[in-house]
Amino acid sequence: MAACRLCGATLTHTFVDLGMSPPCESYLASEQLDQGETFFPLHVRVCTECLLVQLPAYIAAEDIFSDYAYFSSYSDSWVAHAKRHVDNAVEQLVLGPESFVVEVASNDGYLLQHVVARGIKALGIEPAANIAAVANEKGIPTEVMFLGEEIGAKVASTYGRADLVVANNVFAHVPDIVDFAKGLRELVADDGYVTIEIPHLLRLIEGNEYDTIYHEHYSYLSLLTTQRVLATAGLSVVDVDELTTHGGSLRTWSTPRENASEPSASVRRVLADEAAAGLDTVEGHDGFAPQVADVRNDFVEFLIDQQRAGRQVVGYGAPGKGNTLLNHCGIREDLIEFVVDRSPHKHGMFLPGTHIPIHPVERLAEARPDYVVIMPWNLRTEIAEQLAYVRKWGGRLVVALPHLEIL
Template identity: 50%
Template sequence: MNSINAFRVPSFACRHCGAVVTQLFADLGMTPLCQTQISPQHFDKPERYFPLQAYVCTQCWLVQLRDCISSTDVFTDDYPYFSSYSPSWVQHAKSYVDQMVRQLSLSAASLVVELASNDGYLLQYFSPHGVSVLGVEPSRSVAEAAQRKGIRTEICFFGQNTARHLRERYGIADLVVGNNVLAHVPDINDFLAGVKEMLKPNGTVTFEFPHLLNLIRLNQFDTIYHEHFSYLSLHAVNSLFRTAGLELYDVQELSTHGGSLRVFGQHAGGVCRIRPAVNELIEKERVTGMLDIAVYANFAEQARASKRDILSFLIDARRRGKRVAGYGAPGKGNTLLNFCGIGVDLMDFTVDANPVKQHTFTPGSRIPIFPPEHIRAMKPDYVFILPWNLKEEIMLQTAYIRDWGGQWVTPIPRPQVWDKVASSSQGR
């Protein structure tokens, strides 16, 4: 039994179906918001910590955080995540655009709307095809970066009311895209009702989101953070779509973000034939226990076991006199560092390609963030890759660490040491 249940039995209404939710999925303790940075001027100031606990609704199987912060706390005007800093993610976006232009025969008469369009990393690839685009992005800093590139972007949160306003102003869309946004939306029913409003009668909506199946199977507890209100199985997304008057007609499994799904949807009863992949994947989820409460109940202990393994590795490295540097300061890295209690006692510093994060400190753990060149200067024995979903890209960029015998470490699903670029490994 989890200790937090010793004093209270938490229950709240499921953010999708309204059923009473009591089943704990993961308890990652108290953590600060993971997309904040601590500037040197604020180093000796206090920080706000929030409980980080995920629960599962045993009616619709939506894994979700209890509401304890609002999205305006998170997606502030200076939200520091610029999608364009990840070359592999930008390439992924370009391939998607080429595929959708072909598949939906998009032309100069078409409108594509992207929800959480960030700095225009994806919409930019529609312009060579002459397709009109509209980005919707609540964070001013990244939205303005898109506008500077000439990508039409509305700075607002998306939901049914916003959709009605946008629809009046710009018309309805042939394609609505949302990559890694569904999880970020507190009122997910209202968000999908907005999608329904924005979609032409024969329009398509696609969403990409990390697949809960992989979160559980590959022990990706660090993808749980306050910015992610929901953790999605296809089963749950199917239920969300139905409630909004939409239906899924296809699904693809992708390798991005540790294993994601790309779903294709339309208005309920729309023209596209429902592909067998949809029911096959729903069945796969059932067979792997995604409708079994025990699988969810066991995950909290799985995360704690992972914490012990990561700490054992780092403590052992320190005892052997090894120097450990981090690579990256992503949201998931901050969950991992704070949940495991890793500070400069176990990790000397980390680096990040995003200039906004450089020369600041990670929230909570207060590890200094340098530009990537700092690794070359300091020659650490281990480079601990916090955004493990980008490990191949990061290993290639830092291949020079082999010159002094440096090795990489990935923490998930278990700590693993790599001495060649993502091809061979020596487990620990």
């Protein structure tokens, strides 16, 4: 049995088991379609000692993130979200030309571009060399590294410690989350702040958001367990923002323990909400698996009904989360003919496991499908506006999560 990555206890309690699936970002070229694919378990467990919900590291982080297919800047709403965070942090922390901001898992510079535009010294730490190259071309200094305690100390000795360290949607992506937290502590100044954005486990459960479970998400975090992880590195959570991104996220503000103030009312409120939902007990995590089965059944029945009626269904977007949904439901090209995506890096490729082809967005207007399933349902508002033209031929938009809905 696997051991808890936070406290070391043996993992015996199932949170949800989604069967077997290939790595969600392992898109295939046409010449790979007749080759074998490796599928790994998506069996998520909750630690009975510290309550960290986690997926064992079936795949090494280096195998997932060293060459990555996700470019953050292709989501306009995500870039705008990042700018708001920068604007808020600059005002709240009084950052200026003498300040220093580091982002871990900085991707293509989607956030740090707003820091650089203000004349503030910035550094990105990004493990995917192909994506770091894009950021460097934009003029955003980016080092190709996986953060840990040793790397954090090395970066701090070279560049100095940061007034603000940002880690957006990466905390759940590291198998050695304790070493990563210690890396954050090495990067931040003694009077600096670390902000971490994580999908909130409470919202995942409430919203049936099981497609956010995939092999590169090693941990599924509550505020309670986030506090426990950061405490191992000498960081204390002093404030938290509740966000709508990714179906409901948290942005924690932490600072070195020796300079930490008392936690804010927001921290106390979120912890109380988690306790009210039972997330301070092992038993409170039960009941999610039946919800997942209901979502799967409704989606598959809808697709089969459309196939029998001779209607064409396609997908919009090729995000990793969509691949969890499609593989868990056993969907293939006979039920969803193709998907389209804005990223040219995915055009001409095929989805892992399902082998559904990926085309440019322009293919929608050519095919004029009856239904378009929005795979990144967390961006449904933005995407529905972009796809308003689908109505011209009588097409309808669909989301499968948090429950089946025809828009």
